[in-house]
Amino acid sequence: MTDLDLIDRKIVAELMRDATMPISQIADKVGLSQTPCWKRIQKLEAAGVLTGRVALANPDKLGLGLTVFVGIEVPDHSPEWREAFGRAVDGIPEIMEVYRMAGELDYLLRVSVSDMSAFDTLYKRLTDALPIKNVTSHFAMERMKFTTAYPVDTRNR
Incomplete structure (x- = not known):
């Protein structure tokens, strides 16, 4: 699934920026309703485009500076x-x-x-x-x- 359409690319960009964003906000930003947006996210995960969701940490605050x-x-x-x-x-x-x-x-x-x-x-x-x-x-x-x-x-x- 390397041929992502514009909506898929926008979804991926939003999730890379902030994976904690609620589906409703992502859907608003990409011009979809919640259910189709969620289905696209699931398809992106199944295709291996989205490989995980993590929290980013400050290494200095963890003593790993x-x-x-x-x-x-x-x-x-x-x-x-x-x-x-x-x-x-x-x-x-x-x-x-x-x-x-x-x-x-x-x-x-x-x-x-x-x-x-x-x-x-x-x-x-x-x-x-x-x-x-x-x-x-x-x-x-x-x-x-x-x-x-x-x-x-x-x-x-």
């Missing part, structure tokens, strides 16, 4: 190594995102920890879990922009 982007180069690209790596990163909740990359890095991780000591513990846990060729860490000094909402085109085409 240090964000680290970790680049990993690996010595082995076998399926066994990838599976072991997947298990290792799944077992470390401070690793928020993992991307397999093209280019110089093999993997890029976004990590949220309380401080440098917590990152050092995570680093040791990760590097003790399996062989890694190189690890490069970049420490964020300030989060200047953050969003979880994709830039959905809500204009009439």
Whole structure:
């Protein structure tokens, strides 16, 4: 379901902006009544366009104010190594995102920890879990922009 019509795109945009919005408000914003709006939301969920609804939290208020982007180069690209790596990163909740990359890095991780000591513990846990060729860490000094909402085109085409 990649061909979303304008109403579907507006529904998705509204839910990404605020998933707590009542159906009645979403319906008003997209020009539908409540029942057809709810049915479209259900279809978007069933099609995998909408994959979940979450509350966003401030990492500083949770004591997780240090964000680290970790680049990993690996010595082995076998399926066994990838599976072991997947298990290792799944077992470390401070690793928020993992991307397999093209280019110089093999993997890029976004990590949220309380401080440098917590990152050092995570680093040791990760590097003790399996062989890694190189690890490069970049420490964020300030989060200047953050969003979880994709830039959905809500204009009439």
